[in-house]
Amino acid sequence: MKMAYEKRKSMYGYGFIALWFIGAVIFFLIPVVESLIYSFKEVSPDTGGMVGAWVGLGNYNYAFNVDPNYRQYLVQVLQDTAWKTPLILIFSLFVAVILNQKFRGRTFSRAVFFLPVIIATGPVYNIINGNLQSTGNSDASQFSTMFSTDLLGELMKFLGLYGISDSMQQTIETVSDNIFGIVWNSGIQILIFLAALQNIPVSAKEAAQMEGATAWEYFWKITLPYVSPMILACFIFTIIDSFTDPNNVVMGRILDLQSDWQYGPASAMAWVYFAIVLAAVGVITLIINKFVYYEVE
Amino acid sequence: MENMKEHVDNAENLSARAVSLTESFQDDEQVGSGMSKREARKIRMKSMNRTEIAYMRRQRLFQLVWPFFRFFILFGLCFVILYPLIYMISCAFRDSVDMSDPTVMWIPRTLTLDIIKETAGVMDIWETLKTTLLLNVGCSLIQVASCALAGYGFARFKFKGKGLLFGIVIMMILVPSQIISIPQYMLFRHFGAFGFEVNLINNKLCMYLPAAMGNGIRAGLMIFIFRQFFKGLPKELEDAAYLDGCGPFMTFIRVMIPNAASSFLTVFLFSVVWYWNDYYVSSTFFNKNQTIALMLKNLSTLLSQQLFNNADVSPREQIVWMEAGCLIAILPILVMYIFLQKYFTEGIERSGLVG
Numbered sequence: 001m002k003m004a005y006e007k008r009k010s011m012y013g014y015g016f017i018a019l020w021f022i023g024a025v026i027f028f029l030i031p032v033v034e035s036l037i038y039s040f041k042e043v044s045p046d047t048g049g050m051v052g053a054w055v056g057l058g059n060y061n062y063a064f065n066v067d068p069n070y071r072q073y074l075v076q077v078l079q080d081t082a083w084k085t086p087l088i089l090i091f092s093l094f095v096a097v098i099l100n101q102k103f104r105g106r107t108f109s110r111a112v113f114f115l116p117v118i119i120a121t122g123p124v125y126n127i128i129n130g131n132l133q134s135t136g137n138s139d140a141s142q143f144s145t146m147f148s149t150d151l152l153g154e155l156m157k158f159l160g161l162y163g164i165s166d167s168m169q170q171t172i173e174t175v176s177d178n179i180f181g182i183v184w185n186s187g188i189q190i191l192i193f194l195a196a197l198q199n200i201p202v203s204a205k206e207a208a209q210m211e212g213a214t215a216w217e218y219f220w221k222i223t224l225p226y227v228s229p230m231i232l233a234c235f236i237f238t239i240i241d242s243f244t245d246p247n248n249v250v251m252g253r254i255l256d257l258q259s260d261w262q263y264g265p266a267s268a269m270a271w272v273y274f275a276i277v278l279a280a281v282g283v284i285t286l287i288i289n290k291f292v293y294y295e296v297e
Numbered sequence: 298m299e300n301m302k303e304h305v306d307n308a309e310n311l312s313a314r315a316v317s318l319t320e321s322f323q324d325d326e327q328v329g330s331g332m333s334k335r336e337a338r339k340i341r342m343k344s345m346n347r348t349e350i351a352y353m354r355r356q357r358l359f360q361l362v363w364p365f366f367r368f369f370i371l372f373g374l375c376f377v378i379l380y381p382l383i384y385m386i387s388c389a390f391r392d393s394v395d396m397s398d399p400t401v402m403w404i405p406r407t408l409t410l411d412i413i414k415e416t417a418g419v420m421d422i423w424e425t426l427k428t429t430l431l432l433n434v435g436c437s438l439i440q441v442a443s444c445a446l447a448g449y450g451f452a453r454f455k456f457k458g459k460g461l462l463f464g465i466v467i468m469m470i471l472v473p474s475q476i477i478s479i480p481q482y483m484l485f486r487h488f489g490a491f492g493f494e495v496n497l498i499n500n501k502l503c504m505y506l507p508a509a510m511g512n513g514i515r516a517g518l519m520i521f522i523f524r525q526f527f528k529g530l531p532k533e534l535e536d537a538a539y540l541d542g543c544g545p546f547m548t549f550i551r552v553m554i555p556n557a558a559s560s561f562l563t564v565f566l567f568s569v570v571w572y573w574n575d576y577y578v579s580s581t582f583f584n585k586n587q588t589i590a591l592m593l594k595n596l597s598t599l600l601s602q603q604l605f606n607n608a609d610v611s612p613r614e615q616i617v618w619m620e621a622g623c624l625i626a627i628l629p630i631l632v633m634y635i636f637l638q639k640y641f642t643e644g645i646e647r648s649g650l651v652g
Contacts, residue, residue, distance in 0.1 A: 020512070024512055032480075153548075183374060251473070
């Protein structure tokens with residue numbers, strides 16, 4: 001039997017993804033549906049599988065109204081993500097622009113900035129972060145202890161920022177206190193931005209130079225539009241990364257419940273959490289997509 | 298902005314000025330007829346108006362000052378990143394007494410290899426390394442292959458339901474593995490169908506099976522990267538192979554994979570790192586499992602059981618053993634990274650991270 005070329009090609013397409021698809025059904029789709037079912041049940045493990053009775057929205061009720069910490073944790077994680085994500089994005093774009101320039105020691109700096117990518121996903125990160133915190137070395141004060149003076153305060157005085165307003169000073173201090181976390185969580189984002197920057201056509205750069213654009217104008221009028229699709233990608237990646245981080249408090253609470261064999265409430269919490277993440281990602285994607293510039297080819 | 302407008306307005310001198318401007322951007326090493334750079338610049342300046350000269354001045358000042366700024370920024374940030382590593386090395390080779398000595402900041406008073414040896418002993422390092430290599434590195438290799446297949450299928454073939462199926466890939470990226478870990482546990486506990494059941498818990502298969510079918514740790518992200526990458530390769534590559542009578546599968550193996558070598562290396566590095574650092578999945582499916590990440594995660598318990606005999610050792614003094622454990626755990630991937638970083642840092646534009 002002879003099939004049309006296009007049809008044969010599409011059959012090969014199914015062939016290529018078949019292995020993955022079977023795996024996805026067994027190891028991903030069925031477990032996802034099952035965990036959704038658990039969230040409506042009072043379940044406990046038994047020989048032969050999970051057994052349990054339907055409790056309707058009972059587990060969801062438990063998550064919000066009975067559990068002492070869940071709501072508070074949820075708000076905390078949302079707040080943390082809300083202010084950390086833009087900071088990580090701005091920071092990683094800034095670093096990527098610098099690392100894209102030509103200078104001595106560029107390869108070394110790039111290697112150093114990608115280093116967190118290989119370390120930050122593991123337990124090593126928690127240990128070094130914890131150890132540094134317990135010795136009081138995790139934040140900007142590490143510089144201060146080294147030079148035995150309040151370096152940040154001095155710098156703010158020097159710039160004339162000190163004491164303008166309390167809230168501003170507070171903000172600057174929180175940011176500098178978290179610089180460790182921000183730098184260490186920006187590895188992949190820097191990588192993505194750098195790749196995007198390397199894809200800016202040389203002709204665009206030349207045209208801008210001909211017209212006498214300053215570096216500042218070049219950044220806003222050339223760099224930013226060209227990397228804007230990647231801003232969206234980085235944004236989503238950062239949000240997912242921070243929401244699914246096993247170290248955040250909501251994840252911690254869910255894992256605690258799971259190790260307590262309370263699968264029903266744990267699943268309910270996980271699904272509420274996941275729905276919020278999904279909604280946040282969806283809304284923000286819609287908003288950012290309006291400002292994204294796609295080059296028509 | 299004003300500069301730019303002015304250029305457009307003064308049309309008569311436009312081309313001449315544009316040439317002089319672009320020249321000023323290049324580091325003109327060879328200036329003709331034996332003039333020094335400074336003289337050449339002077340001559341060029343004569344044909345410019347005031348705003349242009351001001352623009353040139355600003356540009357030169359910026360180019361003079363910026364490298365210093367850049368150096369300080371990069372130096373500071375590199376310091377923030379390298380600080381824990383330097384601290385790790387400094388701690389791992391010192392005696393625990395040094396931790397409570399306020400005069401010891403970076404250079405240990407007593408250099409010793411004992412701490413490293415003790416920690417390696419507690420972590421049962423050779424057995425652990427063997428398990429990690431067999432289980433995690435093996436899985437990551439297989440997963441690179443299975444994800445490449447799926448990624449290629451999504452990148453190059455048109456078929457019905459492709460959008461929907463790719464939606465599943467996106468879902469795999471979004472859904473945290475913690476949500477599905479318990480159904481997965483039950484799946485492996487009672488693995489099989491039609492009345493036939495095996496218990497795969499504590500069996501290496503429960504990590505190898507998902508990896509081989511492109512559903513292991515962060516498989517969604519890897520399929521996504523591969524898809525973006527294969528989309529970026531020129532179509533002519535395959536058309537040529539098809540014309541010569543090569544089937545799609547052989548085309549993939551003979552033509553696409555060799556062309557994708559650098560991106561395979563990047564994804565391989567990611568994959569190894571993610572599997573190497575994983576402790577959640579392996580601790581779910583194994584009652585007792587000696588992977589290096591798990592050992593490190595439980596290191597403080599192990600230390601107090603085996604080394605301190607449940608004696609009270611202050612957390613501050615424990616740091617030396619913990620940091621030594623960290624050093625042991627990341628050393629292999631650190632060495633791998635140092636060897637591969639050239640491809641990693643220079644070859645990312647071809648790694649498929651940009652679509």
